[in-house]
Amino acid sequence: MLTVNVELGERGYPIVIGAGLLGDQGLAARIGQEVLRQGKIVIVTNDVVAPLYLEKAVAFFADRDCASIVLNDGEAHKTLAAVDTIYDFLLSNKYDRHTTLVALGGGVVGDITGFAAATYLRGIDFVQIPTTLLAQVDSSVGGKTGVNHRLGKNMIGAFYQPRCVIADTDVLSTLPAREIRAGLAEVTKYGLIRDASFFHWLGDHAAQLVSGDPVLMAEVIQTCCRIKAEVVAEDERESGVRALLNLGHTFGHAIETATGYGTWLHGETVAMGTVMAADLSARIGWIDPEDARLIRRILEQNFGMTVVPPADITIERYLDLMASDKKTEQGKLRFILLNAIGQGAIASDIEPGQLVATLEAADRLCE
Numbered sequence: 072m073l074t075v076n077v078e079l080g081e082r083g084y085p086i087v088i089g090a091g092l093l094g095d096q097g098l099a100a101r102i103g104q105e106v107l108r109q110g111k112i113v114i115v116t117n118d119v120v121a122p123l124y125l126e127k128a129v130a131f132f133a134d135r136d137c138a139s140i141v142l143n144d145g146e147a148h149k150t151l152a153a154v155d156t157i158y159d160f161l162l163s164n165k166y167d168r169h170t171t172l173v174a175l176g177g178g179v180v181g182d183i184t185g186f187a188a189a190t191y192l193r194g195i196d197f198v199q200i201p202t203t204l205l206a207q208v209d210s211s212v213g214g215k216t217g218v219n220h221r222l223g224k225n226m227i228g229a230f231y232q233p234r235c236v237i238a239d240t241d242v243l244s245t246l247p248a249r250e251i252r253a254g255l256a257e258v259t260k261y262g263l264i265r266d267a268s269f270f271h272w273l274g275d276h277a278a279q280l281v282s283g284d285p286v287l288m289a290e291v292i293q294t295c296c297r298i299k300a301e302v303v304a305e306d307e308r309e310s311g312v313r314a315l316l317n318l319g320h321t322f323g324h325a326i327e328t329a330t331g332y333g334t335w336l337h338g339e340t341v342a343m344g345t346v347m348a349a350d351l352s353a354r355i356g357w358i359d360p361e362d363a364r365l366i367r368r369i370l371e372q373n374f375g376m377t378v379v380p381p382a383d384i385t386i387e388r389y390l391d392l393m394a395s396d397k398k399t400e401q402g403k404l405r406f407i408l409l410n411a412i413g414q415g416a417i418a419s420d421i422e423p424g425q426l427v428a429t430l431e432a433a434d435r436l437c438e
């Protein structure tokens with residue numbers, strides 16, 4: 072078991088990472104005493120995760136009054152309606168401010184539950200128990216919570232930190248291979264923006280990672296959580312360096328919204344967006360085209376991901392969707408690009424012609 076701390080003063084918290092944590096009663100007792108308030112627990116999960124892990128999670132909180140809410144699975148249900156389902160349950164059962172919500176699931180459950188916690192009675196505690204690779208390396212850490220709007224991805228939300236994150240690596244054994252790959256796209260992001268040797272290590276160990284090798288997965292989760300904790304401690308509300316964690320996301324979110332939530336997995340659109348960001352970085356002379364080709368090769372060939380975005384999104388549609396990106400400042404688009412492998416940077420003066428060139432070449436980027 073390893074703990075990474077997110078250093079945010081009184082809002083700081085531990086991320087506990089290890090195998091078998093959900094069955095560890097010693098850990099449960101420590102968290103119960105040192106982290107949680109003495110109130111009731113409500114576990115929020117979905118209809119895919121519940122049959123797999125709800126019983127275990129309830130047993131983890133065995134010494135507490137513990138209830139559960141089971142939401143519909145899927146990105147298409149990451150809506151205010153799902154948040155309302157949580158409010159309905161809490162209000163109709165008179166849960167008070169000492170209640171702790173526990174998010175048991177992937178990034179969708181985590182983001183919805185965090186937002187419900189941020190807003191119920193003006194804020195109650197919550198705990199993240201992430202069950203996908205993507206959630207263990209990214210979404211459960213850092214306090215971005217929220218839901219989608221039909222006009223844009225993650226457009227309604229709040230920064231609200233959990234009280235702790237419990238990442239039990241055993242739960243990854245039931246994760247479909249497609250979801251492991253999607254998580255690896257977010258993992259790659261950390262190497263690309265901050266740690267070149269990690270990026271190259273990922274490429275060299277791709278086969279074991281795609282197969283979900285538990286020892287390597289634990290190493291990867293630790294490295295990503297350490298990087299994310301550092302970045303969030305430096306810039307909790309994304310006024311600077313935290314924006315780098317959005318590498319590939321300006322393009323990716325546009326693809327996710329344009330294709331309808333759930334058609335492509337979030338991590339899959341991040342992979343497409345990362346190749347687009349690498350192409351744009353090379354086009355403006357920030358990185359060598361050979362580096363852009365290497366990034367595509369690792370995502371496409373080593374990890375087996377689709378990196379070519381759907382052909383039916385027009386350039387006008389991309390530009391319209393990207394104009395709502397949360398990084399836009401006074402109508403000016405800002406992109407997270409690469410100065411080098413291992414060095415992300417914010418670009419706010421991209422010439423429209425260069426952006427359009429990347430969008431036009433979408434089916435043959437970095438070849």
Ligand code: NAD
Nearest residue numbers: 119177178179180202203205206209210215242245246337
């Ligand atoms: P997800 O939550 O939809 O989970 C993927 C699928 O795997 C779902 O069907 C889920 O029910 C299932 N699942 C979960 N755990 C499982 C397990 N252990 N075994 C078998 N199946 C399991 O998707 P995700 O990739 O975890 O998260 C994507 C979401 O996270 C997106 O909505 C994205 O916007 C969000 N996100 C948020 C942040 C943040 O900082 N808050 C960061 C990155 C992504």
Ligand code: GLY
Nearest residue numbers: 213215313316317
């Ligand atoms: N996933 C991007 C962030 O947490 O900032």
